[in-house]
Amino acid sequence: MSPALAQSTISFGYWGDPPELPPFEEIVSKYQAAHPDVKIEIQHAPWSGYFTRLDAQLAAGAGPDVFFITNVPSYASRGALAPLDDLIKASSFPIDQYVPSSLLTHSFEGKLYSIPRDSAPSALYYNSDAFDAAGVAYPNADWKWADLRDAAIKLTTTEGGRITRYGLALESNDWATWVQQNGGKVFDDPLKPTTFLLAEPAAVEAIQYIGDLINKDKVAPNFLEAEQAGGTAQLFSSGQAAMVITNPSRLGTFADVPFKWAVANLPGGPTGIHSNRTGGAGFAINANSKNPEAAWAFLQYLAGPEGQSIFAGAKAAAVPAMTGNETVRAAFKAPFGDVFLKEADVGEQFPQFPRFVDLSNLYIQPALDLVWNGESTAADAIGGIKDKVNAELAK
Structure with missing residues (x-):
């Protein structure tokens, strides 16, 4: 030594x-x-x-x-x-x-x-017992966003007007994956950006899709609600969510839950794009x-x-x-x-440059929160910060 x-x-x-x-x-x-x-x-x-x-x-x-x-x-x-x-x-x-x-x-x-x-990378965990009870076919490699939404609607249960089980729970920091799956980008370059692209149609459509799952279809809890419930892992483990998109570390977390479950690949975007984070x-x-x-x-x-x-x-x-x-x-x-x-x-590659955290905290996350909370459309919320973020990138 x-x-x-x-x-x-x-x-x-x-x-x-x-x-x-x-x-x-x-x-x-x-x-x-x-x-x-x-x-x-x-x-x-x-x-x-x-x-x-x-x-x-x-x-x-x-x-x-x-x-x-x-x-x-x-x-x-x-x-x-x-x-x-x-x-x-x-x-x-x-x-x-x-x-x-x-x-x-x-x-x-x-x-x-x-x-x-x-x-x-993330993947789609699903409660096999819940799928069987609802008569929904298990996820497969051909699934796209429409299939995910359809299953989430069928798997969401209510009692007395109150949601007792969500069809799907999502991680708050994975929104860029959805943008990628729709052929969009957050910036022109994730490491050395010069232009903010989240306000472009493909990206806006992806953000709105998430917002609609939460607020229009009501098949996924908003991120604050999920956090207050103990997080997505707790929602899935307790049977309060039939599907969750999360990472492989949850294999151990879910090992002893009292129901059958499995893991499938993420659904592709509307045009079949398969993308994940690295x-x-x-x-x-x-x-x-x-x-x-x-x-x-x-x-x-x-x-x-x-x-x-x-x-x-x-x-x-x-x-x-x-x-x-x-x-x-x-x-x-x-x-x-x-x-x-x-x-x-x-x-x-997700956005990864020195100023990203500051830009996210100051502009991007507050705009996304408006969408997640149902206070604004994705087009209005993200369009409202486009010029501000581009001005920051130009400094």
């Missing part, structure tokens, strides 16, 4: 619901067993509070040495992350075994700042780490074949980003793994 690593203490920050935590815990346990002179302090938080705490820590020049991260450009642009390229080259870390598009998501201005854990979350080193050597040593295990195999083989499976490694590929034996791998193949 290197003397520099002796008596080292590093901290590791990550988010996750209880079913998602075992692989993180296993990785930490195995690493410490193999490196008894390294102590790893855990900083865990649920998704809802993780970034609030992390942002405050980083702003104060603190924070965990190694941490789980998304929206890498936003953090890299303000100097919060350590660049990894020189470390990778010096240690011959097998970065070439990663999906190139995933690496692009974790880069900023030509430098890599995070190593992806997964590609995080990139997933990754692991970065704090630019202010007091133990960068120990942090990099741990990150190599965490993001290398050993750690990737543990994540790939976990009950709450993560579709691995290190698909060029046969050991990792062999470890991915999750239920419906073929569905998720197929969805990963049609993954597209």
Whole structure:
């Protein structure tokens, strides 16, 4: 063991619901067993509070040495992350075994700042028992939006004028997938945008489709209602939603629910376009780490074949980003793994540039909320911010 690593203490920050935590815990346990002179302090938080705490820590020049991260450009642009390229080259870390598009998501201005854990595609989970009771055919590879809507209508149940089960529950951060499935885009370039395209007809139509599922058809809860009910996972687990579109980590969450369920590919858009998201979350080193050597040593295990195999083989499976490694590929034996791998193949880059979070918080999300809440049409809400967002991009 290197003397520099002796008596080292590093901290590791990550988010996750209880079913998602075992692989993180296993990785930490195995690493410490193999490196008894390294102590790893855990900083865990649920998704809802993780970034609030992390942002405050980083702003104060603190924070965990190694941490789980998304929206890498936003953090890299303000100097919060350590660049990894020189470390990778010096240690011959097998970065070439990663999906190139995933690496692009974790880069900023030509430098890599995070190593992806997964590609995080979504899929359609459905309650087989509910489908059987309603006499609705199970989802298949030929489904399009119209089929999804029709099934959601038939699966929604009411009692005394109150909805007792929604046909569908949606994740609030997946709206761009629908835009892609309709042949639209959010920006002309997801990494270096010059033009805002969400107000174009194809994108507007996709946003309105979601809004209509919520407010016109009333087959899906609005996102605030879903959050107050405990989130989409809770809605599906409790039988309050017959279908949910979410990621592979929910395989573990739904393992013990009291009904039969399965997973299908996402329905295609009206013209048959199949699209999903790519990139997933990754692991970065704090630019202010007091133990960068120990942090990099741990990150190599965490993001290398050993750690990737543990994540790939976990009950709450993560579709691995290190698909060029046969050991990792062999470890991915999750239920419906073929569905998720197929969805990963049609993954597209979501908007990922330093100012996206600010533009989203200031303009895009408030406009979308008007649609989700039934206060405006997509055309009016998004059309109302088009010039403002383009003006910001021109600065």
